[in-house]
Amino acid sequence: MANLDVPKKQQILEAAQAAILAKGFSATSIDELIAEVGISKSGFFYHFRDKTILARALLERYIEQDDVVFDRAFDEADALSEDPLHSFLIALKLLAKVFDDMPNGHPGCMVACICYHEQLFDQEVRNINAKAVLSWRTRFRKRIERIAERYEPRINIDLDDLADMFSVVGDGGIILSRVVGDKSLLPRQLLLYRDFVRLIFEPVQVSDKP
Amino acid sequence: MANLDVPKKQQILEAAQAAILAKGFSATSIDELIAEVGISKSGFFYHFRDKTILARALLERYIEQDDVVFDRAFDEADALSEDPLHSFLIALKLLAKVFDDMPNGHPGCMVACICYHEQLFDQEVRNINAKAVLSWRTRFRKRIERIAERYEPRINIDLDDLADMFSVVGDGGIILSRVVGDKSLLPRQLLLYRDFVRLIFEPVQVSDKP
DNA sequence: AGCAAACTGGACCGCAGGTACAGTACCTGT
DNA sequence: ACAGGTACTGTACCTGCGGTCCAGTTTGCT
CATH class of the missing domain: 1.10.10 (Arc Repressor Mutant, subunit A)
Incomplete structure (x- = not known):
């Protein structure tokens, strides 16, 4: 079989x-x-050796797979625009689409899953978890820094916080998606994050209105 | 004892x-x-009767306690401003402060916790969970609707999504706070959400810059 | 042929969740 | 005074799961 x-x-x-x-x-x-x-x-x-070793392997695997998804979206976006803001906005749209295309919605974030089972695991597993979140922060911060170099932000903002907000919206979106049983909730939230980034950095007055 | x-x-x-x-x-x-x-x-x-009944009772209790916290923040904010936008912004700041004042950070969201243990529980527990999230949506949507009646949003936005985003940022913020071990991460993310609401609705050009 | 990697089979252990049931202490209404 | 409910205690017992130990087997490489 x-x-x-x-x-x-x-x-x-x-x-x-x-x-x-x-x-x-x-x-x-x-x-x-x-x-x-x-x-x-x-x-x-x-x-x-035991079930926690399985968890560790699973977490490492999950983080690797996640990085591949991010890399693909950012590479594709970079190919479509050289402007750091536009490329970032394209990447966010691509990522939202990736999750939207999943037939049963996002399967869940291993990092968040392990976070809510924390004491079952040793320090090592928690360190891997923290390292993953910090690597996401670094990845997004780099992009946002390049945006901030070219575009004056409309409000004072901490770039680490704005970078973290992607992971926050991702993990929170996965939870709400599952709880209310609406798989489109996560991609919609990511697009909301995208709107936020746009509102902060996009210089011209935006209007999607008819 | x-x-x-x-x-x-x-x-x-x-x-x-x-x-x-x-x-x-x-x-x-x-x-x-x-x-x-x-x-x-x-x-x-x-x-x-069994451990899942305990979970159900715990979840119901948690939701009640949570509602009290929300009610307090919104009531206090309403007392300070009659303007729906300003009141909402005050309430978000108060909520961020509540979490910031918790000595060991937010203890975790029972809704998210149960979400990642889902199959252990029956449909009833999952229904309670969904109902809680939808009640948060309704609560925030009402506030945001009143804001949108008075202030023209700068971008086209779905009000349910913006309402959900509070819960999304809350649950995601709790997870990231715990994973990286930085209890101030959650309140900072809530203030970022507040900035987003402000950018969408606040009519005058905002400048916190020196 | 010889060795290591990738297993199988079976006996065994302790803990956690749970069941079953008989008994008890205390309070309340008639 | 006693009947009945509420809030328990104590004991015995069962199951499933994570985990250990260990001896033996298959498979492929050199």
Whole structure:
């Protein structure tokens, strides 16, 4: 049934990511994962010393995949405009579209998921989590800095805060999307963040009105 | 040791809320709760048929407490200004201050916490969760509608989305605050949301610059 | 042939969530 | 005074899950 060429360890990670984001870490049992990928319990513990090691691997994997999505959107945007503000606005639109195109909505953020299970994990996992958020901050801050060099912001703003706000709106948007069962809520919120950036930096008076 | 006048049921809810927001639902054991409040296991199950009933009670309690905080901030703001925009901006500043004054930062949002443990609970709990988010939407939308009646928004904006954005920034801000270990992150994000509202509706050109 | 990586199988442990049920202390209305 | 409800205690027991231990097997590389 499962792909025979994919190593079992990858299959476990795959199955675990889906299950954990959908049901939560504790609600996902090892028994259920090994049944799904067709491996023995001993086989599972051969790859992962315990469940927290699985969580760590999952988190690292998630962050890598996330970075790929960001890189793609920013690269594509850069190809379409050399202006830092326009490129950033395009990237935000692309990112919103990526999430909008997901058939069942965003599967959930592993960082947020682990945040609400925190004490189950060791300091190492929490450090990875913090590092991921700070890397997002750096990524967005760089972009926003380049915008601020060219465009005078309309209000006084802390660039780190504005950079963090992307992650804040992302994680908060994922939660509200799920809770109210409206998958378009997350992309709409990201576009709202985009409007905010536009209002801060875009020099001419904006009017979308008819 | 514990307050003798407070009924045990209340004491359990108190202890459970703190533990669950700090460590997560599954990481909080019934044994640990009954040890803390000094009740027997049978006593616990007398009050709560099972752990999910405890979660339901906790969620309902949390939403009530949250509403009180909102009511207080909005009432106080209304007393300070009759203008819907100014009152709203004051309320947001007050709310940011409430969270900033919490010695250990915001303890975590029960709605978000339960969202990431979803499949552990029944439809009823998820309905309560959705109802809470929608009640926040309604609360903020009413305020924003009154603002939009008086002030022409600078950009085309969906009022429900802008109302939801408060909850989005709140829940996202709580997560990032915890992950990076910076308790001031949440209030700063709320003030950023406030800046957004101001940029949309405030008619005169704003300048905080020296 | 020999070795390592990737497993299988089975026995076993402790903890957490829960069930079942009998008993008790205290308060309240008739 | 006693009947009945509320708020518990104590004990025994069951299940599922995470986890350990360990001996043995298959597969592929050199």
